[in-house]
Amino acid sequence: VTRVFWSHRDGEDCLRIEGVGESVTVEVRPYSAPAIEGLPSMAGRLVRDDGSADFVPRFAFAEGTPYSVVVGGVDVAVLTRPRPDVQATTEVIGIFPTSTEVPRNLLRLYIWFSAQMSEGYVADHVRIVDVGGHEMVGVLLPSEHELWDGGRRRLTVLLDPARIKRGLVSHHEVGYPLAPGTSFRLVVDDTFCDARGIPLRGGAERHYEVGALERRRVEPDRWALTVPSSHTKEALSVAFERPLDHGLLTRCLRVTDRGGQLVDGAPEVAPEERSWRFTPREPWVARPHALVIDPLLEDLAGNSLSRVFDRDLTDAEDEPVEPVPRTIEFCPR
Amino acid sequence: MSEYGLGVGTVDIRSAGPIAFGPAGILFLADNISAKIFAVDVADPGPDAGSEPFDLENVDLRVAAFLGSETDDVVISDLAVHPRSHNVYLSVQRGRGDGGRQVLVRVDSLDGSIVDVPLVDVPHAEVTIADAPAPDDDRVDITLPQGTEGEELHIGERTIRILRQPVRTSTVTDLAYVEGALLVAGLSNEEFSSKLRRIPFPFSDDVRANNLEIFHVSHGKWETAAPIRTFVPYDGGRSILASYTCTPVVHFSLADLTPGTKVVGRTVAELGAMNQPLDMVSFTQGGEEHLLVANSAHGLIKIACRDIDRQAPLTEPSEPVGVPRETEDLQGITRLANLGANHVLALQANDGRLHLRALKTASL
Numbered sequence: 001v002t003r004v005f006w007s008h009r010d011g012e013d014c015l016r017i018e019g020v021g022e023s024v025t026v027e028v029r030p031y032s033a034p035a036i037e038g039l040p041s042m043a044g045r046l047v048r049d050d051g052s053a054d055f056v057p058r059f060a061f062a063e064g065t066p067y068s069v070v071v072g073g074v075d076v077a078v079l080t081r082p083r084p085d086v087q088a089t090t091e092v093i094g095i096f097p098t099s100t101e102v103p104r105n106l107l108r109l110y111i112w113f114s115a116q117m118s119e120g121y122v123a124d125h126v127r128i129v130d131v132g133g134h135e136m137v138g139v140l141l142p143s144e145h146e147l148w149d150g151g152r153r154r155l156t157v158l159l160d161p162a163r164i165k166r167g168l169v170s171h172h173e174v175g176y177p178l179a180p181g182t183s184f185r186l187v188v189d190d191t192f193c194d195a196r197g198i199p200l201r202g203g204a205e206r207h208y209e210v211g212a213l214e215r216r217r218v219e220p221d222r223w224a225l226t227v228p229s230s231h232t233k234e235a236l237s238v239a240f241e242r243p244l245d246h247g248l249l250t251r252c253l254r255v256t257d258r259g260g261q262l263v264d265g266a267p268e269v270a271p272e273e274r275s276w277r278f279t280p281r282e283p284w285v286a287r288p289h290a291l292v293i294d295p296l297l298e299d300l301a302g303n304s305l306s307r308v309f310d311r312d313l314t315d316a317e318d319e320p321v322e323p324v325p326r327t328i329e330f331c332p333r
Numbered sequence: 334m335s336e337y338g339l340g341v342g343t344v345d346i347r348s349a350g351p352i353a354f355g356p357a358g359i360l361f362l363a364d365n366i367s368a369k370i371f372a373v374d375v376a377d378p379g380p381d382a383g384s385e386p387f388d389l390e391n392v393d394l395r396v397a398a399f400l401g402s403e404t405d406d407v408v409i410s411d412l413a414v415h416p417r418s419h420n421v422y423l424s425v426q427r428g429r430g431d432g433g434r435q436v437l438v439r440v441d442s443l444d445g446s447i448v449d450v451p452l453v454d455v456p457h458a459e460v461t462i463a464d465a466p467a468p469d470d471d472r473v474d475i476t477l478p479q480g481t482e483g484e485e486l487h488i489g490e491r492t493i494r495i496l497r498q499p500v501r502t503s504t505v506t507d508l509a510y511v512e513g514a515l516l517v518a519g520l521s522n523e524e525f526s527s528k529l530r531r532i533p534f535p536f537s538d539d540v541r542a543n544n545l546e547i548f549h550v551s552h553g554k555w556e557t558a559a560p561i562r563t564f565v566p567y568d569g570g571r572s573i574l575a576s577y578t579c580t581p582v583v584h585f586s587l588a589d590l591t592p593g594t595k596v597v598g599r600t601v602a603e604l605g606a607m608n609q610p611l612d613m614v615s616f617t618q619g620g621e622e623h624l625l626v627a628n629s630a631h632g633l634i635k636i637a638c639r640d641i642d643r644q645a646p647l648t649e650p651s652e653p654v655g656v657p658r659e660t661e662d663l664q665g666i667t668r669l670a671n672l673g674a675n676h677v678l679a680l681q682a683n684d685g686r687l688h689l690r691a692l693k694t695a696s697l
Contacts, residue, residue: 038445059401059434107525119426141578145504148366148502151500162607167554168580193429195433312555313553314554
């Protein structure tokens with residue numbers, strides 16, 4: 001073999017091996033692959049051409065990975081696939097909830113990233129730490145199934161429900177993951193890689209304080225509406241009785257007109273998820289409107305409009321109610 | 334394959350999730366990013382298998398070498414065994430994000446050799462499993478985006494940029510085929526609900542996956558609607574044993590799973606504190622059906638089906654809880670599949686590597 005180098009063949013990346021006889025075997029392996037019996041070589045096809053051979057892989061060479069070229073059973077070269085020089089640009093743009101105090105039976109948190117992230121690496125890069133900076137092991141639900149949105153920009157992180165729900169062995173033996181009156185932080189490491197395999201621009205964290213248990217259904221009857229004036233584009237403002245789930249707020253509230261048609265506009269979840277504003281695209285008309293609430297809407301502890309997360313069958317207050325949309329009517333003045 | 338409604342085309346997988354075999358060697362494959370389940374004719378070329386075991390050490394190293402990757406860049410999501418040839422199928426993610434590739438790998442049960450299963454121009458069908466609103470549904474998520482995404486809304490002197498896109502997904506945690514239907518358990522990234530979808534197969538144009546709201550009563554006092562993490566049909570598909578994200582093991586009769594009704598299962602076992610169920614399989618030993626439960630905290634757990642049927646609902650959160658079970662001294666097992674009548678194939682982590690190991694059912 002006289003020369004081995006990265007090349008192209010018919011528009012595809014390949015490794016060109018020059019000075020190789022027609023009948024000599026050529027194989028490519030990741031350099032890190034150990035010498036174990038029967039280890040397959042890298043999938044691909046070999047195109048021989050007058051003393052040279054092009055290895056065209058079935059699965060593209062991985063950037064930054066070194067490859068061994070084995071000719072006639074002998075390692076003849078190690079080449080590392082170049083990694084393009086790319087800057088770290090992805091960052092955490094939000095951690096929800098944004099309220100400082102969370103209920104003791106907090107169920108979930110959301111982390112928003114500015115660009116698409118890699119899947120399969122959450123457990124090593126997202127954690128809960130106590131006031132002293134020590135990881136609180138066993139607080140988060142260990143799951144090989146990571147809960148991303150379709151764009152892989154929003155990650156849902158669940159606290160271990162078995163420790164929150166009464167009557168389960170984990171709750172009985174280990175207790176709630178959070179202790180009232182304490183504080184903790186959700187930490188995202190800067191080594192968490194985006195979809196390009198590039199680490200974040202920086203780490204991120206949010207501080208929380210643990211309050212009391214919340215075991216009541218969400219109660220829209222206790223919400224306060226600030227009704228806009230007609231012929232204006234003033235926002236309808238809705239103040240909740242407690243902070244609600246950020247993810248569900250983006251889709252569980254809508255405004256309809258008298259005919260039930262959706263009113264177009266821009267909804268905004270206010271800081272701490274304690275209120276919601278809706279600014280219409282067109283000015284309000286002085287007719288009855290309705291705020292329609294999907295019964296799925298939950299608070300920070302997973303209690304919805306229709307059921308409490310952790311229902312005590314002996315408590316009549318906990319009885320689930322029919323999961324039907326609720327409406328609050330209002331009429332711009 | 335026309336009887337199953339398959340058409341020739343490309344299986345465009347964006348994330349390789351759980352897999353399971355259905356009728357006639359059709360493999361179901363869940364894709365959580367595109368929120369679809371594909372039914373693929375894998376055209377398995379292997380001869381009919383005998384009753385031999387199959388073991389393969391360092392399967393992660395072998396798959397990584399075949400794909401030309403470091404092992405850190407390869408994730409094996411699930412395994413399934415072809416019911417006729419006993420060839421082993423692995424659902425694999427190679428690399429990350431958009432640059433990643435989803436690969437279906439076949440490991441030959443005779444010699445351990447590895448190939449990738451063609452996914453271009455193959456008979457297949459697909460069904461969408463998203464809970465996300467349909468395109469004609471007004472209830473899309475509206476978020477305030479960063480940067481220049483979305484559309485601008487001018488309100489007086491203010492300009493608001495909004496983005497209409499579904500961010501809700503339902504991650505498939507397990508799936509199984511039972512008599513003309515695919516049962517699919519999922520985990521929503523928003524509400525903490527408990528749904529088991531029943532999707533008729535062949536998939537039809539007007540497929541309406543029945544969402545079955547599943548509850549279990551814990552120790553007679555607390556009711557829970559939590560997502561099912563893994564499940565296994567048994568008793569000829571008449572019963573289901575399901576394990577939740579919060580560890581109770583619950584029995585359902587399939588006949589009770591009527592769409593639109595609230596289904597309450599019978600809690601028959603607890604897996605213990607700080608433990609996660611990972612996979613389940615049923616097998617026959619001494620003429621009686623048993624179940625194996627792989628879990629994160631203990632060895633493989635074996636339960637006799639007749640004990641499940643006899644088990645009264647649990648009423649006290651004290652140990653030992655529920656059906657009698659034996660815990661095998663087999664650690665690190667994350668996936669299970671039947672390998673003929675005499676073996677169960679396990680994916681086992683040991684010494685930092687992954688291995689395929691046939692467990693003899695007579696010895697379990």
